[in-house]
Amino acid sequence: MRARLVRSSHIVRPPTGKGRVSRGNLWLDNTVRFLERCRSGGNVEEYFLNLLNDLKKNVDYADIRVLEEFGEEIQMKNGEVNFVNTRDRGYGIRVLHKGSWGFASSSTFGAEQVRRVATTATEIAAASGTLKRQSAALSEAEPRVDSCRTAVVKDPFKVPPDDKVGLLVECSRIMRRHKAVKVAEGSIESREITKVFLNTEGSHIEQRTVVTGGGISCRTRSGGEIQTRSLYDYAVRGFEFIDSMNLLKESERLAREAIELLSAPECPSGTTDLLLGGSQLALQIHESCGHPIELDRVLGAEAGFYGTSFLTLDKLGSFRYGSDDVTITADATLPGGLGSFAYDDEGVSGQRTVIVERGIFKGYLTSRETACAIGQKSNGSMRASSWSCIPLIRMTNINLEPGEWTLEELIRDTRKGILMDSTKSWSIDDKRLNFQFGCESAWQIERGKLVRLLKNPVYTGITPQFWRSCDAVCNSEEWRIWGVPNCGKGEPTQSIPVGHGVAPARFRDVEVGVRRS
Amino acid sequence: MSEERIREAAKVVLSTSGADQLEVTLLQENQRLTRFANNEIHQNVAHEDVQVRVRAIRGKKIGTAKVNSLNQQRLKWATRKAIDTAPYGVENDYFTSLPSPQRWQPIQAHFPSTEEVSARRRADVVREVVDKARRSRLSAAGALSVRTRRFGVFNSLGVDAYHPSTWVRLTSVVSSQDSSGYSEVGSPDFECVHPARVADESISKCVKGRHPVEVEPGRYDVFLEEYALSEIFNWLAWIGMGARSFQEESSFMYGRIGENIMAEKVTVWDDGADPDTFSLPFDFEGVPRRKVTIVERGVARGVVYDTLTAARGGSISTGHALPPEYSLFGPLPLHLHMAAGPSSKASIISSIEKGVMVTRFHYINGLLKPREALFTGMTRDGTFLIENGKLTTPLKNLRFTESMLRAFTNVAEISKERRVLGGDDFSTFVLPAVWIKDFNFTGRTEF
Numbered sequence: 001m002r003a004r005l006v007r008s009s010h011i012v013r014p015p016t017g018k019g020r021v022s023r024g025n026l027w028l029d030n031t032v033r034f035l036e037r038c039r040s041g042g043n044v045e046e047y048f049l050n051l052l053n054d055l056k057k058n059v060d061y062a063d064i065r066v067l068e069e070f071g072e073e074i075q076m077k078n079g080e081v082n083f084v085n086t087r088d089r090g091y092g093i094r095v096l097h098k099g100s101w102g103f104a105s106s107s108t109f110g111a112e113q114v115r116r117v118a119t120t121a122t123e124i125a126a127a128s129g130t131l132k133r134q135s136a137a138l139s140e141a142e143p144r145v146d147s148c149r150t151a152v153v154k155d156p157f158k159v160p161p162d163d164k165v166g167l168l169v170e171c172s173r174i175m176r177r178h179k180a181v182k183v184a185e186g187s188i189e190s191r192e193i194t195k196v197f198l199n200t201e202g203s204h205i206e207q208r209t210v211v212t213g214g215g216i217s218c219r220t221r222s223g224g225e226i227q228t229r230s231l232y233d234y235a236v237r238g239f240e241f242i243d244s245m246n247l248l249k250e251s252e253r254l255a256r257e258a259i260e261l262l263s264a265p266e267c268p269s270g271t272t273d274l275l276l277g278g279s280q281l282a283l284q285i286h287e288s289c290g291h292p293i294e295l296d297r298v299l300g301a302e303a304g305f306y307g308t309s310f311l312t313l314d315k316l317g318s319f320r321y322g323s324d325d326v327t328i329t330a331d332a333t334l335p336g337g338l339g340s341f342a343y344d345d346e347g348v349s350g351q352r353t354v355i356v357e358r359g360i361f362k363g364y365l366t367s368r369e370t371a372c373a374i375g376q377k378s379n380g381s382m383r384a385s386s387w388s389c390i391p392l393i394r395m396t397n398i399n400l401e402p403g404e405w406t407l408e409e410l411i412r413d414t415r416k417g418i419l420m421d422s423t424k425s426w427s428i429d430d431k432r433l434n435f436q437f438g439c440e441s442a443w444q445i446e447r448g449k450l451v452r453l454l455k456n457p458v459y460t461g462i463t464p465q466f467w468r469s470c471d472a473v474c475n476s477e478e479w480r481i482w483g484v485p486n487c488g489k490g491e492p493t494q495s496i497p498v499g500h501g502v503a504p505a506r507f508r509d510v511e512v513g514v515r516r517s
Numbered sequence: 518m519s520e521e522r523i524r525e526a527a528k529v530v531l532s533t534s535g536a537d538q539l540e541v542t543l544l545q546e547n548q549r550l551t552r553f554a555n556n557e558i559h560q561n562v563a564h565e566d567v568q569v570r571v572r573a574i575r576g577k578k579i580g581t582a583k584v585n586s587l588n589q590q591r592l593k594w595a596t597r598k599a600i601d602t603a604p605y606g607v608e609n610d611y612f613t614s615l616p617s618p619q620r621w622q623p624i625q626a627h628f629p630s631t632e633e634v635s636a637r638r639r640a641d642v643v644r645e646v647v648d649k650a651r652r653s654r655l656s657a658a659g660a661l662s663v664r665t666r667r668f669g670v671f672n673s674l675g676v677d678a679y680h681p682s683t684w685v686r687l688t689s690v691v692s693s694q695d696s697s698g699y700s701e702v703g704s705p706d707f708e709c710v711h712p713a714r715v716a717d718e719s720i721s722k723c724v725k726g727r728h729p730v731e732v733e734p735g736r737y738d739v740f741l742e743e744y745a746l747s748e749i750f751n752w753l754a755w756i757g758m759g760a761r762s763f764q765e766e767s768s769f770m771y772g773r774i775g776e777n778i779m780a781e782k783v784t785v786w787d788d789g790a791d792p793d794t795f796s797l798p799f800d801f802e803g804v805p806r807r808k809v810t811i812v813e814r815g816v817a818r819g820v821v822y823d824t825l826t827a828a829r830g831g832s833i834s835t836g837h838a839l840p841p842e843y844s845l846f847g848p849l850p851l852h853l854h855m856a857a858g859p860s861s862k863a864s865i866i867s868s869i870e871k872g873v874m875v876t877r878f879h880y881i882n883g884l885l886k887p888r889e890a891l892f893t894g895m896t897r898d899g900t901f902l903i904e905n906g907k908l909t910t911p912l913k914n915l916r917f918t919e920s921m922l923r924a925f926t927n928v929a930e931i932s933k934e935r936r937v938l939g940g941d942d943f944s945t946f947v948l949p950a951v952w953i954k955d956f957n958f959t960g961r962t963e964f
Contacts (some may be wrong), residue, residue: 074605077845081606084842085582085598087591090566102636103562107585120563127551127636128558131644161605169607183765185845221766224888300554303697304658304690307879307897310963388564425882427916429895434916434962436893438885456886460916460960491552491560491660492941514918515734515959 047114048091048198055118056200059125061096061138062118063199065345067387070192072157074214076168077185078176083161090387093118097125099135103390138368139377141348143202148342150210152238156190159239164188167247168216174251175218180259184251186216188242189234189485203347211338211497212241213483216251220258227261227455229254229440230422234483234497235336257441260453267442267457269513273414274459275506277421280439281400282482282500288463289321289328290395290498292432293355294381294489295364297393299373305491307430310463311361313374319361322467325403325505328356330365332380332396337499338483339398341383345391348380355398359468365393385494392490397481399501403473407504410472412448418512419443419450419504420457436460459512466507474503520667520679526587527671530571533596536603538574538615540672541596542801542840543567543587547632547665551639554658556647558640570801572841573599574615578606581841611828618675621805626682626796631707632665634685639663642687645712646719650691653720659689662941663707664795670803678803684795684940685710690898691719695964696729696911698722699744699877699898703940705795722876722899729911731961732902738872738929739956740865740903743936745875745896746855746948752883752892753921754850754944758787758811759837760826761847762887769890769922773817779925782858785812787821787850789836793937794852794945799836806836811850815926823848851944858931858949865930865952867906873915873958874901874908883921890921895962916960927954 102125213234332350580603
């Protein structure tokens with residue numbers, strides 16, 4: 001079981017060291033070439049390294065992120081195809097000046113422009129200082145000089161476009177063979193992101209990340225009834241990930257299920273035992289654990305927009321978040337996880353942190369600044385969605401650790417209940433307590449057997465009560481990581497990829513259906 | 518970045534050979550955002566970017582590429598990529614041509630003084646909100662956003678559309694130990710943003726909201742303030758007011774055109790040319806945005822179209838195309854208006870015997886049953902019990918699960934006051950407050 005949690009082998013690293021940047025390393029030459037692609041005159045030192053040296057004289061701290069992203073997205077709907085290529089690059093400069101933050105970013109390169117952006121960041125920091133209660137301070141972080149990349153088996157950009165389009169069109173054809181299928185759609189997305197991080201403490205890190213994902217869905221309709229079945233997933237892997245999804249085979253299964261749902265009985269309302277399949281449990285963890293453990297949110301940074309958290313500082317170390325069966329980790333080192341990375345956007349290495357240990361709340365996701373508030377060092381959770389945005393505390397891979405059960409045993413052990421899976425709708429309050437989630441499909445369980453398909457399943461609860469009712473988690477054979485490509489937070493909203501490792505689990509006495517009044 | 522620079526870039530794209538038709542949209546954006554929380558500025562940023570989208574047409578196939586630079590080499594890369602990938606697409610039977618030039622009415626939406634607002638000035642505005650909250654021993658959070666946008670659409674058939682605009686938005690959530698209050702203002706002109714009013718409204722809500730109590734979920738009359746209605750309209754637009762969802766038969770409008778779907782008091786339209794909003798006189802295909810009536814006196818009238826969905830539906834584009842990467846999602850109304858009623862908000866509240874006033878909703882989801890527009894969501898930042906025409910008791914937050922078709926059929930009154938809300942993306946709504954009878958609250962939370 002633990003083998004899957006060992007440090008990633010997909011990240012290839014040269015020897016790590018501290019100190020100033022040298023042009024002697026092969027990997028650093030790659031960095032230089034990347035930066036030179038971004039310039040329109042002058043040299044790398046002039047643009048960024050010398051700039052940092054100058055900034056160092058005037059500010060407490062500064063960092064620069066330079067990013068370039070290549071993307072390819074193929075979207076398909078009922079055989080219609082939209083082929084979108086993207087090339088995006090820019091840089092962001094973050095400055096801590098007299099205890100206040102400023103950040104400026106631009107997609108325009110050039111010596112003069114870069115200096116102007118740095119000046120803007122410093123001026124903004126000075127303006128922030130006019131309305132400050134306490135000075136921001138950073139917890140210690142060892143300067144790192146490193147280079148890492150995603151090792152892919154099959155480079156997604158080398159797979160012929162015809163093959164990708166052909167796969168999606170064939171999926172569409174299979175689903176639309178059934179008359180009741182009104183909409184068949186799918187997508188395949190590939191991104192390669194090159195990111196260079198430099199700071200005034202001497203860190204110089206280059207990371208190249210390949211993200212691949214996509215999926216298919218179909219929608220059926222009969223009268224006023226609409227049903228959807230879908231399968232989407234994403235990973236920090238190459239095109240081998242798409243191959244592993246068996247989309248052609250899944251097309252037929254999803255279409256049949258979406259048709260069957262049209263005539264299935266409505267999910268009943270009441271209190272019952274609830275089994276959640278992996279993809280829905282991923283969302284449950286995301287909304288009711290992943291967001292409330294973001295320490296910036298806990299400290300009020302999102303109060304004006306996305307909200308705060310019920311997991312206040314007084315609860316750390318003692319609050320019973322869940323039952324003894326619930327152990328949750330944040331782990332940026334899982335191979336292939338969509339929330340996996342070598343370094344965050346403060347140059348802190350990705351790591352594994354225990355969040356909930358046998359039901360007791362033990363840890364937050366932290367940044368260098370917020371970690372100070374609880375007397376800790378950052379656990380490497382600061383990321384920005386692009387060069388243009390300031391980094392925020394974001395989920396990595398937030399995982400429910402596996403238990404002992406097989407899914408078959410769990411169903412057999414359930415006298416009366418409902419098994420739900422595949423997210424359809426999601427809503428939770430601004431402290432992350434009251435939630436209501438809807439799923440695409442459900443199965444009624446009677447005397448240890450799945451007896452009938454149910455449509456429009458919904459369940460609701462209060463986060464800690466829900467997790468305390470968990471009495472069984474399936475084992476490592478059932479455990480897998482789901483990729484969520486679009487976790488939103490911050491202003492302007494930053495959409496970022498995260499992962500959730502889960503195995504199906506059971507929750508006792510959960511309210512299902514919508515309360516009638 | 519000047520208009521001239523944008524036009525030069527468009528020329529580079531349109532002079533490339535290899536496609537039957539070419540289209541380029543250029544969106545230059547400059548956003549400065551000052552976020553505050555715990556009575557201090559904690560995130561303060563500026564960013565500038567330009568997004569160039571190229572669509573290449575080869576026969577009935579379309580290729581798209583996006584780049585964020587006006588550098589010639591990059592523009593050529595995007596154009597070539599769009600041209601080269603077009604053949605990988607599938608022939609689109611409904612595609613006939615990119616749009617031809619059409620006349621559109623320019624709107625004065627760019628305020629140079631707004632574009633020049635400094636970080637210090639933004640901090641001063643935020644300080645006004647924070648100082649007022651501090652004096653009331655409360656904690657202020659929120660954001661002041663100042664945006665400048667230069668938007669151009671050009672194609673090889675002669676479409677030549679350029680529109681500069683500015684938008685300022687100030688939001689405030691003021692909190693105590695057990696309550697919070699929200700307010701918001703938006704305008705193209707920085708001088709029209711009055712922080713004291715924003716502060717006063719959110720502080721007043723927060724103070725009135727102290728010591729909230731629980732009520733049993735159930736059916737209540739509700740008075741939804743403009744902010745709450747805005748969250749609902751976002752989802753209504755998303756799931757049912759565009760031609761794609763209509764043609765795919767998932768829209769709550771599908772099969773109901775000409776029928777009563779809401780109360781007679783309800784009229785809803787989209788108008789991208791309203792100068793009080795973050796206006797957009799043409800869409801991402803360069804087609805002028807028409808004023809489209811979606812619901813007229815409760816009767817479903819129609820949805821909005823782009824070129825492709827118009828061809829499919831035997832209609833004409835209403836000028837609501839989104840960027841080409843969203844073409845399979847289809848067109849959307851981004852400037853929804855709801856007609857005002859005759860009564861003031863105060864007089865409507867005074868008519869409600871028993872009900873719940875909702876300032877704002879949080880995390881609405883409209884995917885439960887799109888044909889019924891069945892939504893769920895939580896109240897937030899100011900929920901109050903109305904008894905005998907008065908706000909009597911602050912309430913802990915409630916969850917609703919309700920069909921919006923049913924809710925808007927039960928509209929009893931609409932306020933004469935309307936607010937301009939949103940503007941963080943392309944969308945701004947102009948909405949009143951409404952009294953809705955018999956609204957279904959299905960759950961509650963602990964605060």
